[in-house]
Amino acid sequence: MVDIGLSFAKYIVFIFNFLFALVGLCMGAVGVIIKTKLVHFEAFTNQVLSAFPVVLIVFGCVIFLIAFLGCCGSVSENTCCLFGFSVILIMIILFEVGISIFAYEKKDQLDSFVENSLRDTLRNIKDDSTLYPPWHLLQYEFNCCGINSPDDWKAVNDTIYLPPSCCHLNIDDQTTCLKDQASKLGCKKALIDFLHDHIVYLVGIGAGIIVFQLFGVVFSCCLFSVFRKN
Structure with a gap:
C-alpha cells in the first residue's frame, strides 16, 4: 500500500x-x-x-x-x-x-501618468515628427481623437482639418477629416480603459x-x- x-x-x-x-x-x-x-x-x-x-x-x-x-x-x-x-x-x-x-x-x-504623457507628446508633436506615427496609430486603433476630444488638436493644427486617423482613415488617405466627422471619444479614456481591462x-x-x-x-x-x- x-x-x-x-x-x-x-x-x-x-x-x-x-x-x-x-x-x-x-x-x-x-x-x-x-x-x-x-x-x-x-x-x-x-x-x-x-x-x-x-x-x-x-x-x-x-x-x-x-x-x-x-x-x-x-x-x-x-x-x-x-x-x-x-x-x-x-x-x-x-x-x-x-x-x-x-x-x-x-x-x-x-490615469494621471497617461494624461500627462498624452499632453506632453501632443504639445511637442510640431517639433518632433517621430511623435506623430504613435499618435496616428493610437487614434486609428482605438477610434479616438485628441486627448479628451478633437478640440485638443487646435493647439497643434493651423487648419480646420484633423489628422486622418481621427476619422479612422489611413495615414496616407487623402480624404479630409473635419471635426463633425471625427470620433468624439478622447484617447485618454480609450487608452486608460484598455490598460485597466488588461x-x-x-x-x-x-x-x-x-x-x-x-x-x-x-x-x-x-x-x-x-x-x-x-
Missing part, C-alpha cells in the same frame, strides 16, 4: 509540474503578446509598464525551468531537487505577491497562478517528506 501511495504521489507531482511548465510557457506567450501590443504606444507609457511584459517573459522561462527541476525530482525520487524546487517556488510566490502589491499601489497613478485580466491570471503554485509547494513538501522517510 505504501508503494502504491508513493507512486500515486509521484505521478501527482509529475503531472503538476508538467502543468506548471505549461503555465510558464503561457506566461511567456502572454508577455510576448502584451509587448507586441504596447511596443507602438511606448511614447505614452512609462518604463515600468513597458518592462512588465519583459518580466512576464523572463518569469515564464524561469518557471518552465523550475518545473523541469520538479519533474526530475519526483521521477528520480531526488530529495535535493524537490527541496530546491519548493524553496525556489516559495521565493517566486513571495516575489509575485510583492509585485502585485506594488502594482496595486501604483494603480491610482496610471491589468484586471492579468491580476486574475496572477492570482490563479499563485494558488496553483501553493498547491505545488504542498505536494512537493509532502513527497519530499515521504522520500526522506523511505
Whole structure:
C-alpha cells in the first residue's frame, strides 16, 4: 500500500509540474503578446509598464525551468531537487505577491501618468515628427481623437482639418477629416480603459497562478517528506 501511495504521489507531482511548465510557457506567450501590443504606444507609457511584459517573459522561462527541476525530482525520487524546487517556488510566490502589491499601489497613478504623457507628446508633436506615427496609430486603433476630444488638436493644427486617423482613415488617405466627422471619444479614456481591462485580466491570471503554485509547494513538501522517510 505504501508503494502504491508513493507512486500515486509521484505521478501527482509529475503531472503538476508538467502543468506548471505549461503555465510558464503561457506566461511567456502572454508577455510576448502584451509587448507586441504596447511596443507602438511606448511614447505614452512609462518604463515600468513597458518592462512588465519583459518580466512576464523572463518569469515564464524561469518557471518552465523550475518545473523541469520538479519533474526530475519526483521521477528520480531526488530529495535535493524537490527541496530546491519548493524553496525556489516559495521565493517566486513571495516575489509575485510583492509585485502585485506594488502594482496595486501604483494603480491610482496610471490615469494621471497617461494624461500627462498624452499632453506632453501632443504639445511637442510640431517639433518632433517621430511623435506623430504613435499618435496616428493610437487614434486609428482605438477610434479616438485628441486627448479628451478633437478640440485638443487646435493647439497643434493651423487648419480646420484633423489628422486622418481621427476619422479612422489611413495615414496616407487623402480624404479630409473635419471635426463633425471625427470620433468624439478622447484617447485618454480609450487608452486608460484598455490598460485597466488588461491589468484586471492579468491580476486574475496572477492570482490563479499563485494558488496553483501553493498547491505545488504542498505536494512537493509532502513527497519530499515521504522520500526522506523511505
